[in-house]
Every structure is written in structure tokens, then in C-alpha cells.
Amino acid sequence: MLSQLSAPALETKYTTLGTEIALKEGVIEGYASLFGATDQGGDTVMPGAYKASLAATTRPRGAVKMLWQHDPLKPIGVWDDIHEDGRGLYVKGRILKDVQAGREALSLLEAGAIDGLSIGYRTRRADKSETGGRRLLEVDLWEVSVVTFPMLPEARVQATADAEALDLAGELAEVFAEARALMA
Template sequence: MSIESGLEKKFARLGKDLTVTDGTEIAGYASYFGDTDQSGDVVQKGAYAVSLKALAADGRQVKMLWQHDPAQPIGIWDEVCEDARGLYVKGRLLEAVGRGREAAALIAAGAIDGLSIGYRTVKAAKNEKGQRLLMELELWEVSLVTFPMLPSARVGAKGESLMRADLRELAATFAGARRELARM
């Protein structure tokens, strides 16, 4: 067993297990127990229990971020819990936040299809295959991301289509980014 410190990130690409409805409501799994990710880590059942209990006792919640950027919260996780399969999350993208609208558009278009957890390892061990078994994690945040690490599933966007104004705003954002890159 080892005790490690520092914020780590674990990516998951989720398909039928992540749904988006009404353009902003998200529900699915941010982590699966027993699945080996691309770095050889395996989250064990119960790994989040202590952290989730401590967050609830302190009246705090797991943050919903854009690409693990603490300066870019994009929504609220209304429910974060462990079940037999993994870490289940349910929440809302905030339409009043620009990145929240962009995230909804990118998910609907299939350009973003990943979730990722930001955490600190509290307790881990190596198994006979050299995999790191993550037994206790301090969960900080769950992000929508471009590049996931757990390839076992993909995001599926469902719900109402985006309004044309939202698409125009997104196109303008991309055009501005292209102009900025061209000046570099």
C-alpha cells in the first residue's frame, strides 16, 4: 500500500451510460469500478465513499468543470454517488455560463464525449500485473473533457436540438479563436 499526494485526473469516455436531456441535464458514470484505464489504474469499489461522506458532512459538493480548469465551472452536479458499477453523477450545465452553453453544443455535435475525475489518491496498492489499484480517493471535481483515458464507453447526446442562436454564438467563438491563432 502507498499513500500519494497531488491532484490527479482520470478520464472516462462514456456512451450509453451518459445522457444529455433538454440540452443541459447530464447523467451517467464518471468512473467505473474494475476497469483498467490507459495508465494501468483500476478504481476499486468503495474508493469514493470516505470522500463523498466528508464532502456531505462539510456541506460541500463535487465541482463540475470544463477541461479540469478550476477557473471554468460550467454547471452543478446535483447527485454524485457510488453504486455497484462506479461513480454516478447527475447534474446541469448552466446556460447562463458561456462555457456551459458551449459544452452543451459540443456534446450535441459529438465533439466532446468524455468525463474525467480530478482527485487525490489517499490509498493505493499494486497488483501482480503491475496495475495500480485505487482503493481510496479524495474526489475534487468531475470535468467534461475532450480526451478521455478510459476507452470503454462514449458519450451519447440526447434531447432537444440546439437553437440557431446558440450555434451562431459557437461559430463566432471558433472564428475568433481562428483569428487569434492566425496572429500568432
């Protein structure tokens, strides 16, 4: 009898507190992850967690994909720069207007209808935090997605909305967060 080995499931993590994402002429940039901030799932990404993944020589250029809503069938652009700095995981890339999902994402971003980033990864090394969550020490980064609902209200694209719209978006995000908590 043959046994099948399967790879661990791809995990997703939404942008954390204090993130600012800029969008200008199809170029999107900002932080897809911030170090030291605990998310609603109790996980904290630690400095250096992405280093090995980003330095891997076995992965071709462009190996970290830009996806729409974590859908592997909907790449919407390319990440031209992904690196760790003292704050977190910085990303800069181009949303492709020649791709239907890219046009849709760009239009929705520009209108302020969507404004979140989320990472798709596999955990390589983690330990338990004092609060019972995980401290992610090493992750294998697969993709960074543009998403509708980031996990935290502060994980928003700042360059496309005025202050009043941001307040409303924050209130709406809180309502959705409460609804998700009730459904869990």
C-alpha cells in the same frame, strides 16, 4: 529557514470501459468511473474508493465541482447527484447555460463534438496490482470534468450521436490513442 509543505498533485482519470453518458436539456448523467476496469495508465478503481470522500462532513454541498477540461477557472455546472453503486461512480448534474463555458460545453456536447467525462482526485490509499499498476482503494474526489478526449474510446456520450457517428468517433479515438502512445 521555513520549509513549505505541499499537497499531493491533483490526479485525473478518464471514464472507463462501457460508460454511457446521457445528455438531455442541459442535464448530463452517467458513470464518471467504473469499478474494476483497468485504464491505460494501469490503475483500477476499486468498489468503495469514493465512499469516504462523498460522506465527508467537512465539505460543503457541491464540493465536487463540474469543470470544463479540468480547468478550475471554468466551472460549467453543478452535480446534483454523485454516488457509488455496484457499477461505479454515478453522476447527474446540470450544465449552466448562464455561464459562457457552460454554453460552449453544452453546444459541443449536443453537436457530438465532445463526449467524455474525467475525474480529478487525490489518492488516499492504493496498493499494487498484479500487473504492476495501482488498485485505488480510497480517493478524495475533487471534480468531475466534461472533456474532449476521454482515455478510452468507449467513454463517450451515447445520447447525442447516431451509430455511424459513434463508429467514426471510435475510430478517431483509436487514432488519437495511438498518437498519444507514440508521443509518450
